[in-house]
Amino acid sequence: MAITAIKGCNDILPGESSRWHYIEAAARRVFERYGFSEIRVPVMEKTELFCRSIGDATDIVEKEMYSFTDRGGTNVTLRPEGTASVMRALIEHKLYAQDPVARLYYLGPMFRYERPQKGRYRQFHQIGAEMTGVHDPLADAQILTMLVGFFREIGLDEPRLEVNSLGCPDCRPAYRSTLVDFLRHRTGVLCDDCCRRLDSNPLRILDCKVPGCIESTRGAPSVLDHLCAGCADHFGHVRRYLEISATPYSVNCRMVRGLDYYTRTTFEVVTSLLGSQSAVAAGGRYDGLISQLGGPSIPGIGFAMGVERVALLLKEQDYSSRPDLFMATMGACERDAAFRLMNELAASGVHVEMDYEGKSLKSQMRRADKLGARFSVVIGAAELESGHAIFKRMDDGSTIEAPLSAERIRLLLR
RNA sequence: GUGGCUAUGGUGAAGCGGUCAACACUUACGACUGUGACUCGUACAUACGAGGGUUCGAAUCCCUCUAGCCACCCCA
Structure with a gap:
């Protein structure tokens, strides 16, 4: 075990x-x-x-x-x-x-x-x-x-x-004895716990949840009057x-x-x-x-x-932060580039996610969705070549093309 | 310290003495070798809290233990 x-x-x-x-x-x-x-x-x-x-x-x-x-x-x-x-x-x-x-x-x-x-x-x-x-x-x-x-x-x-x-x-001592005097006459209706409290902590009797005790303390003297x-x-x-x-x-x-x-x-x-x-x-x-x-x-x-x-x-809502961007990569070279970019972005305060193990594009996109990323971008050979990529807004599917530089991406995500 | 209830996979749960332990979610992979959410397919409990017992046979019946939950007490 x-x-x-x-x-x-x-x-x-x-x-x-x-x-x-x-x-x-x-x-x-x-x-x-x-x-x-x-x-x-x-x-x-x-x-x-x-x-x-x-x-x-x-x-x-x-x-x-x-x-x-x-x-x-x-x-x-x-x-x-x-x-x-x-x-x-x-x-x-x-x-x-x-x-x-x-x-x-x-x-x-x-x-x-x-x-x-x-x-x-x-x-x-x-x-x-x-x-x-x-x-x-x-x-x-x-x-x-x-x-x-x-x-x-x-x-x-x-x-x-x-x-x-x-x-x-x-x-307080005076009030305490006034209260005890009042309750002494009602020990018959108080619960066992309260009878015990009469000596140890009489004020506590006022807070008892047993119906009989609530009833019998109805007219009890109030601290506020004493x-x-x-x-x-x-x-x-x-x-x-x-x-x-x-x-x-x-x-x-x-x-x-x-x-x-x-x-x-x-x-x-x-x-x-x-x-x-x-x-x-x-x-x-x-x-x-x-x-x-x-x-x-x-x-x-x-x-x-x-x-x-x-x-x-608090309601069962999620208070954790959602990624700003998920970078999906197509191959080893692209992963290298994404890794560099990811660290630059993280250093400038952006929450970026990427795949760690060379999963299929489909899995990567599924993960981007599951993590609740605001944007996703696919980085392949063509993107590396041109230095530009298509950024997709995950909630409505709209896309926007932008350069693959940390500086520009940060502006885009803002 | 006292009482009640419950214990099946990562989660929620079917099962109530007899083939491989339903189903759903999650997870993984896939349905066009470059795009998620919907849909579909495949995989995932040598195992039913632990230990005994009854029985030809128990997740299913009995006993013990352990744990969790809720309530009392008290308190945030």
Whole structure:
């Protein structure tokens, strides 16, 4: 039996990689337009980084990390998300000292030991962005408009933006106990999971999909009614900025986050087209994270999107480039000439194809058609002799005669 | 970690105990020894996820394992 890939780790084959390029290029374009720069961080970090940032009691840290001890005895982990590494780098290189406002984006593989299913894999890919150093809700709004801008850029309007505020360490505990008090009276109708969550993560009950739980939480107190003055004001401004920028959104006061470091604004870009994985992108504000990791007390906000999930939403169209010209050759001498021409053209930015193995003219033309070449040209003894050839436009069959020089061909193809 | 479903060639798939494992696509070559798309012809699974078993005989029945998918959990 031949060796196969590890469960949940996928190959991105040529037919699909063009779609990935399309997504990645759009993200870079949009993010840089908003002043963000790429940061590249290792895929491996000391395990402690994730325990301290994501939270010891979260599912990710408790049971989903790929952790091991390396040969030097260091406890390392394949990153399950990107924010922790980026913040670690920010602190380590004191990026905040050069510019109090850091705007960074990253992309690459993440690893989580989960049972694979639609839109969820063990090695998956995220594109994320982080902005640190700004308390003002304008930062939140900027991150959100950029995220929405990205989805517009790639031509997707189905995903909807949902926002919420989770409060801060000052007001969240109070809300949490208010919620628990409310739910205590209804433990009979809550599902088993939710009864368990009552202690571990009561906010999560609001997001349960079991009909009984949805019913029993109908009149539950909303976080938004229990925000402290500061958080309420902040959230109000975020909403105002979204309205000013004409960014469509809805408030979902039941949205919760799986990572511990979020404060105040949280958001998700959701879709109903991905089976049970509704979140295409998600993020929020993390004002305490940087100091928690040993850095200065500066705020931050960011998001990550799942590339696989975005790719799933994109139509099955082909994003790969089509050849500009296919050169069919009749013999060995002609192949020599075509080969020289092909390299000259490629060097000047033209996508040219030719046959490599002396196939029949018919096969060569079939291949030109299959590759979707815009033009084809047949090069034989007569063409070499005269230095001119007939170029055929493949979509309508029309022809045009032109000299066989890289310079002239480039003009013709333009 | 739990549950359900499925496993036939490069792909999508017929086949439901008995001649050489349909058909379609893809690929290769050809139908005028210099021109594609349509059409036509020819070729392409010592093989039915792996290993056992039942049977005169199994891709077809039984068992085990493995893998994939989807869902739960959780999440991007």
